Amino acid sequence: MELGILSLESSFTTPFCEFTYLLELQVSNSSCTFNYFYMKGVGLVGIKENNRIHTHIQGEKKAGYQVYRTYGCKDLQYDMTIRKCTYREVYEFIHSNFKLPKRKITNGSIRLEAEIDENGKFKMRTKIENTDPKYQAQELEAIRVLNSMPHFIPAKFYEKASSGTFILPLEFRKRKIRSTEWHLNNLFPKGNTN
DSSP states (O other): EEEEEEEEEEEEEOOOOEEEEEEEEEEEEEEEEEEEEETTTTEEEEEETTOOOOOOOOOTTSEEEEEEOGGTTTTTSSSSHHHHHHHHHHHHHHHOOOOOOSOOOOOOEEEEEEEOTTTTEEEEEEEOOOGGGHHHHHHHHHHHHHOOOOOOOOOEEEEEEEOOOEEEEEEEEETTTEESOOOOOHHHHHHHHO
């Protein structure tokens, strides 16, 4: 793993604003690179993973942004509550629809990235964490289940539907599937399922 300071004058753009004169740190290993952006007096304002926005500060959302959600979470108002509810419903959907392969499963994990498009359709994009070939059956089953998800309520930016990224970590343990974390882009503490 390598760590280094890239710049003291970097910029970072979110759907809400552009930050300038930021400290940019880079952490990389053989499979991915993370860039962390810090603002003096504020702290961490954003993270990029392999040059794509991974997470960013969001403020009060008065700029007109609403996060995507499942229909079971449609009446919630606060982004953190909506995201937590949406992830819980996605994991419940996986638990109830996932069919384990016939052969014995050994411990392992996969991490998938999907997009929820402007119509609320869940579309698999890529796997972000490479898995051992012995997990291919579990990965294909997870993708099958996720592609059968009901539509979401799409994100909105100034009342116009927009797409959003969905990162899904899954962990396999001896004939069971469970989530490794109940959070989106490190916004929730690990193990918090409320």
